[in-house]
Amino acid sequence: MEIRPILSALLRNKTGPVLVAVQVALSLAILANALHIVSVRQAVVTRPSGVAQEDAIFTLKVGNANVNAGFNELRSSQERHLALLRALPGVAAAAQINQVPLSTSGNVTSMSTDPKREQEPVGVSYYVSPGGLIDTWGLKLVEGRAFLPAETMEIEVGKSMDKPDVVIVTRALARKLWPAGGSHVGKLVYFGGGDSSARVVGVLERLQTTTGQVDEEGEWSILQPLRRVAAGAAYTVRAAPGQRDRVMAEAEAALRKEANNQVVIHAKTFDQVRADRYRADRGLAWMLVAVSVLLVLVTASGIVGMASLWVTQRRKQIGVRRALGARKVDILRYFITENVMITSAGVAGGVLGALALNHLLVTRLELARLPPGYLLAGAAVFFVLGIAAVYGPAWRAASTSPAIATRGVV
Template identity: 55%
Template sequence: MEIKPIFSALMRSKTGPVLVAVQVALSLAILSNALHIVSVRQEVAARPTGIANEEQVFSLDVKVLNPGGHEEQVAAQKAQAAALRALPGIVSVANTNQITLSRSGNYNSVAASREQERSNASPTMYITADSLVKTWGLKVIDGRDFTPQDVLEIDQKTSKEFPRVALITRTTGQKVWPDAPSFVGKKMYYGTGPDAREVTVIGVIDTLQTPSGAMGADGEMSTMVPARFSGTSRTLYTLRAEPGQRDRAMKDAEQAIRKLHNGQVVVRSKTQSEQRVERYRADNALCWMLITVSVLLMVVTASGIVGMASLWVTQRRKQIGVRRALGARKVDILRYFVTENVMITTTGIVGGLLGALALNQLLVSKLELARLPAEYMLVGAAASWALGIAAVYGPAWRAASISPALATRSA
């Protein structure tokens, strides 16, 4: 089939083809970037926190109504932990100041030297008097976990004492000492200047996400120090239950703490799975919104193609009838309309690819989004071609089915 006659026919009536091409271009530009954003967000939401078998882990937030002084608080924390460990179905218990993906946490700047004017990183700091490594199933790739001898009991109201050792994640070590083959034994400083607090790195954890679960490397910038702090009425515990026992263990844990304090306590529990769902609720909502917008755009584009093709079939009934009378087959009429649509769609795709790159450049500069991979544009282009052919097929088939005698008589 000659392309030139089809092109000439399109040039005689430019408005319809131009509008459809613009629709295709806008849909492709938005669709490609939307799919990319959805993919990136889903990858972020699926990242491992470093906690093994998250479905077995839950947290317990305990607030004693009459906490007492330093000695009373320390004794209460130890009694609470002992009561929780004694429960059936509980594998491990550790107190902590924060929970991974909880969206609320403690962050501190760290440096490789006191002489530095600027810090190397701002990781989160987990504080525990027990073993978060054991309770969370963290993977220590170098060095060791804390021992009971490492743990300091500190009254926050009266003491400025600070732990002397720390665990760090691999990502934190690479940020603080980019060229070091090993981080164990190195001195790290919380803060800068003469008042910076020195700790010795005794172990490196493979992965442990921060409470914020930020995108990129910042989401795995974590440190951990061994301490039991008093000075607050609130104590946070993280517990690991036996497989399939989490829900029952949560109820038992709440009851055990209330019984220990004769009801003079407020206890709240939450599973690690719930922490993940709440952390990524906005991301998942964004993904569904983008998917919905993309589908609506494709529907609008398909409707435009169907409407334009149907109008052209009506306007060309006599021309179609004459061609049929001169020997044109149904497949020839069908091929004509499909080819015409492919030409319009291809023009829109070219504009859409340029628009997709421009839109992605804007997103990269304003939102620090990753650059758009070529495969998303190729998928978008293929979807646009397929959509165009599918949308025009119905009107084209009706045109091919027009009887020569009926077309010429009714024209």
């Protein structure tokens, strides 16, 4: 292969090759990082929440219009609502809750393993339920046990801040609190300023927080056996497979009928909660995909245009070579080799640019490091793109008769 003559020719006319190489370099640097970000966001969007069969879950937030009702009346109302929901056809399980994973807002608390607060406290999502939540959400216990009925506490919201003396933590939180490992059941955690504590009785495999942070903090959650009595209450329901929408409509109607329409009800499926939480992430992913496609198209157009110009400028040279015995495949190989050399320079610059851009994203935005696979795949894409773009003009030039080419007539 005549590498040296091709390189010499490129060095004599640097403007065009340099522009193409720079275009490839910029496109590769941006494309690799854009697709990496899309992959990272997609992984975040599809993370398991810890709730089994999310497409069967929905929640009902019920506001009692009788704001003057007392503790016993409100408590009885909550019990009636829960019993009514559990009795509906198609309801597999139901529980009273205070919040839902990925709902973007809810109750949080700080906790530590040190009562003197010398250890940095950890912020966690605080889930409470008087019973049945583990079964309703299908949460998986990897250590310990569920709560016992006798451990459930009842408080009136706004008048008491007491907490039960038992707690279930997620595995991610347990690893944060006790990095040395071992069994976590029986260990103590301290809330707030260390005035109240709870004993760990179980460890959940996973339960995402209400905000669903990207890193491990997104699974720092706790669960306590607590009934919060207030004018408003929330319930979560697991419907039988394929019956969620029907059951949700019937549940809302049944609650309104039971309260003689003296309630305000907001119903939402878990699928809707997840979609709302990750709407921005999906939008970003689609925007980056669109940018990536446009980059590839622009780069391809640039290579095709430049290749066509080079071929047109060298028609007479091609004709002379054909007259001296060069075959079509020789002409085609010349231009493809030339393009590969230019693309190689662009890919080399693109790899360096991609790594530099990724380093900036890692240090400023705490993004994960760019895997080598994206660089290799990007390089392969641009090599194939370059060859495909130059093939057409080169083949047409090689097919031109030597006599016509030397006269400069197409």
